[in-house]
Every structure is written in C-alpha cells, then in structure tokens.
Amino acid sequence: MNIDLEKPMTHLTENKEDRYRPKYHMTPPVGLLNDPNGFIYFKGKYHVFYQWNPFKTDHSTKYWGHFTSGNLYEWHHETSVLAPEDWFDHSGCYSGSAIENKGNLIAFYTGNVKNEKGERETYQCMATSKDGMSLDKKGPILHLPDNYTAHFRDPKVWKKGSTWYMIVGTQTKEEEGMVAFFSSENLTDWEHHGPIAGSYMNGLDYFGYMWECPDLFSLSGQDILIVSPQGLEAKGDKYNNLFQSGYFIGEMNYEDQTFSHGTFTELDRGFDFYAPQTTIGSNGKRLLVAWMGMPDEDEKNHPTIDNCWIHGMTIPRELSIMEDKLYQKPVEEMTCLRTKEVRHNKVSISTDFHEFDGISGNSIEMVIDILSKDYEVFNMRVSDAIQVSYDSSTNIFSLTRRKYHSEIDEVRECILEDLSSLNIFIDVSTIEIFINGGQEVFSARYFTDNKDSSVLFSCEGELSLKITKWDMKNSIIF
Structure with missing residues (x-):
C-alpha cells in the first residue's frame, strides 16, 4: 500500500x-x-x-x-x-x-x-x-x-x-x-x-x-x-x-x-x-x-x-x-561520508574548557586518541546539552545530558578500566560514542535551543590528545 x-x-x-x-x-x-x-x-x-x-x-x-x-x-x-x-x-x-x-x-x-x-x-x-x-x-x-x-x-x-x-x-x-x-x-x-x-x-x-x-x-x-x-x-x-x-x-x-x-x-x-x-x-x-x-x-x-x-x-x-x-x-562504509578533515596531532588540555581550531560542527565525526594519562578527570562538552567524562581514579565513564524541556541533568555511567580512544558521531540532535574500539557504546538524543556547535575539552591534571574531525555529508534521501 x-x-x-x-x-x-x-x-x-x-x-x-x-x-x-x-x-x-x-x-x-x-x-x-x-x-x-x-x-x-x-x-x-x-x-x-x-x-x-x-x-x-x-x-x-x-x-x-x-x-x-x-x-x-x-x-x-x-x-x-x-x-x-x-x-x-x-x-x-x-x-x-x-x-x-x-x-x-x-x-x-x-x-x-x-x-x-x-x-x-x-x-x-x-x-x-x-x-x-x-x-x-x-x-x-x-x-x-x-x-x-x-x-x-x-x-x-x-x-x-x-x-x-x-x-x-x-x-x-x-x-x-x-x-x-x-x-x-x-x-x-x-x-x-x-x-x-x-x-x-x-x-x-x-x-x-x-x-x-x-x-x-x-x-x-x-x-x-x-x-x-x-x-x-x-x-x-x-x-x-x-x-x-x-x-x-x-x-x-x-x-x-x-x-x-x-x-x-x-x-x-x-x-x-x-x-x-x-x-x-x-x-x-x-x-x-x-x-x-x-x-x-x-x-x-x-x-x-x-x-x-x-x-x-x-x-x-x-x-x-x-x-x-x-x-x-x-561500519567501515561510514568513512565515505567524511569530508574537510581537521587534525591536531598533539594538543594539551587543562582545567579550563578549551576549543581547538576547526573542532566543531553539528554534523561531524571525531576520533580522539589519549596520548598521555597523567590525569584524574577528562571532560568533553558538546554545545550546552552533552558532557562526556572519565574519572581515572574511580574508573567511571559518564554521559550527562540536559533533559529536554527542563533544567535537569541526567547521567548514564559504566565502569571502564582504561580510556584509550573515542570515536564520536555527532549529528544535530544525536550522539553515538564508541569507546576503546567498541568496548562500550553510549547513544543518546539531545536537544538544545543553543545553536552553538562547539566541542570543548578540559581535564584535571595533565593530558594530551590527538584529535581528528571530519564534517559529514548528508546521506538520507526522502
């Protein structure tokens, strides 16, 4: 029909x-x-x-x-x-x-x-x-x-x-x-x-x-x-x-x-x-x-x-x-959507949230490799609605989002013995986070009136990262 x-x-x-x-x-x-x-x-x-x-x-x-x-x-x-x-x-x-x-x-x-x-x-x-x-x-x-x-x-x-x-x-x-x-x-x-x-x-x-x-x-x-x-x-x-x-x-x-x-x-x-x-x-x-x-x-x-x-x-x-x-x-085929690569081979982050050139967008893929691990807490913030954290002292990885139509933050967590890499897909109101080559995955929808598409990083301690970001092509045809 x-x-x-x-x-x-x-x-x-x-x-x-x-x-x-x-x-x-x-x-x-x-x-x-x-x-x-x-x-x-x-x-x-x-x-x-x-x-x-x-x-x-x-x-x-x-x-x-x-x-x-x-x-x-x-x-x-x-x-x-x-x-x-x-x-x-x-x-x-x-x-x-x-x-x-x-x-x-x-x-x-x-x-x-x-x-x-x-x-x-x-x-x-x-x-x-x-x-x-x-x-x-x-x-x-x-x-x-x-x-x-x-x-x-x-x-x-x-x-x-x-x-x-x-x-x-x-x-x-x-x-x-x-x-x-x-x-x-x-x-x-x-x-x-x-x-x-x-x-x-x-x-x-x-x-x-x-x-x-x-x-x-x-x-x-x-x-x-x-x-x-x-x-x-x-x-x-x-x-x-x-x-x-x-x-x-x-x-x-x-x-x-x-x-x-x-x-x-x-x-x-x-x-x-x-x-x-x-x-x-x-x-x-x-x-x-x-x-x-x-x-x-x-x-x-x-x-x-x-x-x-x-x-x-x-x-x-x-x-x-x-x-x-x-x-x-x-799936490997998702790499075909990548365009406009931005790469930072080694960046250092500190207590204050920091934005790196070109690492932003509302329809992107990112690969983040942890290069040094002398830190206590790693944080990443997406717009004002999503925060990703890893506490190396407690081994807790967490995803926090602002609940839509409220000011309440809600959290999902798992125990992770080590954090070595993140592969993150951000798509307007969708985020999928693949941790350590797919050992754990966090998926969420999120909604914000803020049109800011920044991605910010901070840590407690000393931490260096390799960050690669691609814009992603539109791929849904109605």
Whole structure:
C-alpha cells in the first residue's frame, strides 16, 4: 500500500525550521519511527524496514516503513510495504525479520489485533517479495501456543542446515519474559519446542515481565542471544533506562532445543537504544541497527513533534567478540561520508574548557586518541546539552545530558578500566560514542535551543590528545 505523504502531516511543517533533524541518521519523513524490522542484504541492496505511524507521532497504528541502501551510508526512503488492513493485523503490523529463500525475500511479522472486547490477539504472519520493494501478504503461519499471553511477538527466522528456525519474544501466563523456539522444514508449518531462555532459566532469577525483539546468531564460534527485556530493576549503573537491550553469550544445542548461556550484558549504556536487529552484510560481517528511542516514555513534549516526526535509527554497527564481550564499531562504509578533515596531532588540555581550531560542527565525526594519562578527570562538552567524562581514579565513564524541556541533568555511567580512544558521531540532535574500539557504546538524543556547535575539552591534571574531525555529508534521501 502506498501512502500519500502529502496528506498525513507534511502540510503542518511548511515554513518551519526542522532544526533537530539529523543529516546521516535514518529518521521518518513524517510520523513515528520505532523498531527496525527485516534488516537484510538482498539482491545487492540493504533493506531496513521499520515500525512506522505515518499519520501521527504516537503508537496508535503501525505500518512497515522502508529504507534501502547500496552501501550502508546513503539511505533512500521508499514507499510503505505493509499496512494494517487485514483481519489478522488490522491493529498493527508489528515487528519481525526477513530472510532470503529461493531468490525471494520472505518477511515474518506479528499481526496485532484488538477484538471487539478490547482484548489482544496475536498472529505470526508471512509476506513475500521478488524484489524487496513490495510485500505480498500470505497471512498467519503461526498461532499463539498454550502457556503464553497475547504478548507474543517479533519473530526472528534463520536457517541452519536444511531446517528453518524461529524465535519469538513472549510473556508467560505467570507474566515472565521468555524466548520461545520453533522449527520448520517449509517455513509455513512450525513446531513449538518451548522456551530456550527467560526468567528462572539458566540460573536467572526473575528477569522482567516481557522479552521483546529476540535475535539469535553465531559469531566466532559462539552463539549470541540478543533480547530487550522489560521490567528490570536498576542495579547501580545497570538497567537505568525504562527498558533494556542486551545479550547473552552461550551455546545453542539444536538437537536438544536448549540454550545455555552466561550473564546478561547491556549492548548500549546511553539513553536511547532499543529493539536492535542484526543481519549478515555483503562482506559476511554481522551488522546491527537499533531504534534510538525507548517505548512508553513521555513523547507528548518531544521537541521534534513540532515538525511532525519523532525518533530515528543508530548508524549501522559491525559486531565482533573480544574477551567474551560483544564489541560494536561503526561500519567501515561510514568513512565515505567524511569530508574537510581537521587534525591536531598533539594538543594539551587543562582545567579550563578549551576549543581547538576547526573542532566543531553539528554534523561531524571525531576520533580522539589519549596520548598521555597523567590525569584524574577528562571532560568533553558538546554545545550546552552533552558532557562526556572519565574519572581515572574511580574508573567511571559518564554521559550527562540536559533533559529536554527542563533544567535537569541526567547521567548514564559504566565502569571502564582504561580510556584509550573515542570515536564520536555527532549529528544535530544525536550522539553515538564508541569507546576503546567498541568496548562500550553510549547513544543518546539531545536537544538544545543553543545553536552553538562547539566541542570543548578540559581535564584535571595533565593530558594530551590527538584529535581528528571530519564534517559529514548528508546521506538520507526522502
């Protein structure tokens, strides 16, 4: 179904300065964007479908929007590919995944239905495409098994050997989050093998009331389960967002249909990161994109709704495992957006905040290398809304932002034994910070009325840095 974007909202944004729209991060042309869906490399193009309400900046309805790219850095917005218009999905085409089979792209998604009594019904559905640019619905291929509530969604499908497998995010009737496991020989008939992970499994205690957006894949000989649990209580510097996204490293036994794993680790320590999804890139690397937002948070006063859109995606990231930890780094293709390099091979910073020539801008990339480490606290300030700090005496790395529509500062932190490098992407109202080659990542949206695009540095003690900055080209095409 093609959507007439002139009717829903664009007329409301005429003559308005869209001052918060990023230049190289995917955002919706209008309306609300959330979970990435069906991330896949298919017939020479990357496809990122996504949850989209093109008519309002709320979650009242969900289509599948669509971005394509031939190179992972320049993205074209396409027409919508799924609309909530059938008996099995009329209350929303919810999240899912995509695979390639026999030259066709096959998408799996959750059809959400609210019946006449206001009760939720859920159907796992299939849609097919020959070119990836439109999807032909085939209807439900999996109904709700026993022992789960209707919070049963977000199918992720993959093939191992000659068998297809599916995991689905679930809530049990005891209101415990889990991941359900299925297998199929033909993609339409699915056998349920029960849960493979969740509360009170594999040594976990209670671990949230719902697990969303599961993703299971192998990397460097180990199996990784990514999931977004809801209902975790904050513990020190962990689990401080409303909902979390993270991973377990373990071993999937396909014969026994069991997954043994270690502890849960958050993927991103910032404010805005949820519902990540991965795929295999054209070079065989495991890639990830995520929603830079958070479900159920206050969106009524969000600064971008004046321009009739809300939320965006992270830049694509490449995953690897080092020392039993998942590392994330920007895909190499992002370097193609660099222009106007400015380099300071060795600068010294002191207690007073200092700006270096050419190190500023609202759509930039920076690489900062720590050359000497005889200091206690390193600080970097972006405009008046973001501060990055590392305290070498406590090993605490922190990201502080000014909360929009208030004078309150809020903080996210992690323990970091050493700080050697930062790779930072600043994009108008978006920041992604990759620490020590992707050992930790902090992602956040930020909003300020101050048009100052300066980047300032200070420290307590003596510190020298190598700073390289590039302006970044615009790369989103509507």
